[in-house]
Amino acid sequence: MADIISHPRGRVTAARERAQAQDAEPVPASGSEADDIIELLFFAYRDFISDPDAILADFGFGRAHHRVLHFVDRHPGMRVADLLEILKITKQSLGRVLKQLIDSGFVEQQPGALDRRERLLFTTAQGGELAARLREPQSRRINDALAGLSLEARRQVAGFLLAMVNETEREDVAGRVYENERPRP
Amino acid sequence: MADIISHPRGRVTAARERAQAQDAEPVPASGSEADDIIELLFFAYRDFISDPDAILADFGFGRAHHRVLHFVDRHPGMRVADLLEILKITKQSLGRVLKQLIDSGFVEQQPGALDRRERLLFTTAQGGELAARLREPQSRRINDALAGLSLEARRQVAGFLLAMVNETEREDVAGRVYENERPRP
DNA sequence: AAATTATGTCAGCCATATTGACATATTTTT
DNA sequence: AAAAATATGTCAATATGGCTGACATAATTT
The missing domain is CATH 1.10.10.10 (Winged helix-like DNA-binding domain superfamily/Winged helix DNA-binding domain)
Known part of the structure; x- marks a missing residue:
């Protein structure tokens, strides 16, 4: 995970240091993969919109x-x-x-x-x-974010997002999103 | 893209058909990859929160x-x-x-x-x-959505989300999200 | 003819965001 | 020591975008 981006020291860890200086209670268990994605989704969506x-x-x-x-x-x-x-x-x-x-x-x-x-x-x-x-700035942001990824990886990203949708509506959503890409019978 | 999920016929295409029945103006250009992701992000986040x-x-x-x-x-x-x-x-x-x-x-x-x-x-x-x-239902949803993916693909999903963050803040966000995973110097 | 459906609208309420002004305690600078 | 800057809190007014409940109209289905 550490290779995704460098982690410069600095104010980034300031909260930990403050908390530690405070009373030395241990900082809580590290984020699981899902916990990381909870936050990433928040930040990604915040800037996306x-x-x-x-x-x-x-x-x-x-x-x-x-x-x-x-x-x-x-x-x-x-x-x-x-x-x-x-x-x-x-x-x-x-x-x-x-x-x-x-x-x-x-x-x-x-x-x-x-x-x-x-x-x-x-x-x-x-x-x-x-x-x-x-749509333009949002498309640009997405294209930039996909830039390094293979076609396979891009499909996996889209598949992940689709899988985040409630199961009961997933097919409807897929139909809506991809409706223009499906060859007409 | 069509292999991600099946696209059953039905009300999914109803809007197209109504629009067509209306006046036969051509349905607009198909969604680009980025356009699809704009919508997928909306639906994913809607259900996630x-x-x-x-x-x-x-x-x-x-x-x-x-x-x-x-x-x-x-x-x-x-x-x-x-x-x-x-x-x-x-x-x-x-x-x-x-x-x-x-x-x-x-x-x-x-x-x-x-x-x-x-x-x-x-x-x-x-x-x-x-x-x-x-956190629990959100973690569960994320783990389910990641279920079929390799470690590599999971990294790519997380990397995509991080890359969606404004460049100026990306390092700060990465530091915050991954702060507990980074070995202390 | 009656029931259902698709839509619209009035009225009021709530949560969450905004700007602007000002107050207090504390630290930093001069 | 005095002055300036910083971190936080609070008062007041306003806007957006949700909500519920009640009711109306037109068109379709039963």
């Missing part, structure tokens, strides 16, 4: 808008109910941000051709542009 | 408490300033949850032995127990 925040602020939007815009852009024709299932929020919560995105011309609704109760969601040209702008 | 929520609710705590408790437990003797830097929130935001954790006996403060302005943070026995309880 920080990228788009500055852009969003220019439009008066927040992360909730980003999530909606992203999924509508990538999966056009999605129903409101699909979005609720994906985001795992209530329709009241979604309603507010969706309304703002529609009113400001980033998302539009069309009644379903088959079932006219449905409001199918699409991004407008403007919405597609913003979605792409928000 | 959902585990502890039920437990926290029993104590009247939220995710903010979880984050504080986790870092204080894993890095005892941490200063308030360290926590602010890690969580990237303001001291006012931290103040509230920290006060609640202290008042309810999960975290305690000790003035620093070297610099008595500092309030070094430690979990109490009760706090350590709760931190462990919260």
Whole structure:
């Protein structure tokens, strides 16, 4: 593990030293592999989602808008109910941000051709542009992080992330994520 | 990529079909590798953090408490300033949850032995127990997700996550995450 | 005709984040 | 010793994005 990155001495170990200086209680058992990944996931996600925040602020939007815009852009024709299932929020919560995105011309609704109760969601040209702008720094970050890895390793990384999803939804998620890559029957 | 998981037909492709039935505009370009990972990260993290929520609710705590408790437990003797830097929130935001954790006996403060302005943070026995309880489902999820992978692949997964962290902080994060694993000089 | 479904909306509540201003104790600098 | 800087805490106001509950409308299914 130590070869992943160098561990310079410095403030990095300051907390340990302070704790030791304090009363010499032993520092707790070292992190297991899973414990390390708990923290890595926190830090990775923290920085991953920080990228788009500055852009969003220019439009008066927040992360909730980003999530909606992203999924509508990538999966056009999605129903409101699909979005609720994906985001795992209530329709009241979604309603507010969706309304703002529609009113400001980033998302539009069309009644379903088959079932006219449905409001199918699409991004407008403007919405597609913003979605792409928000995606760009995240894609760059991911590509940089994958840079040294073989195709096999990349698959393992993606497989790990997919395996982190609740088993009951894993196939749905895989279907959604990879839907555009699957050859149509 | 298609071999990672089977892609059953069904509602998974429903959005595409609805969009197609709608007006036959072509479905947008397929997701690049990075685009897939953007979504996988969202779903993985969504479920990863959902585990502890039920437990926290029993104590009247939220995710903010979880984050504080986790870092204080894993890095005892941490200063308030360290926590602010890690969580990237303001001291006012931290103040509230920290006060609640202290008042309810999960975290305690000790003035620093070297610099008595500092309030070094430690979990109490009760706090350590709760931190462990919260960690358990997350560790299990991670171990399950790593299950099929070689040691090499596991390193690559951890390396990927670390590489997702802002370059400017990557060494600090690595130091923090792996601090207990590094042999002391 | 009745029941169900998909969606929207009003109203209020809560958790967690923000900015800005100011207070206290302690350490460091001059 | 006095002044400046640092670590922390706190008051007050505000914003975002969740939540529950209740109710309404349109369209589809039974």
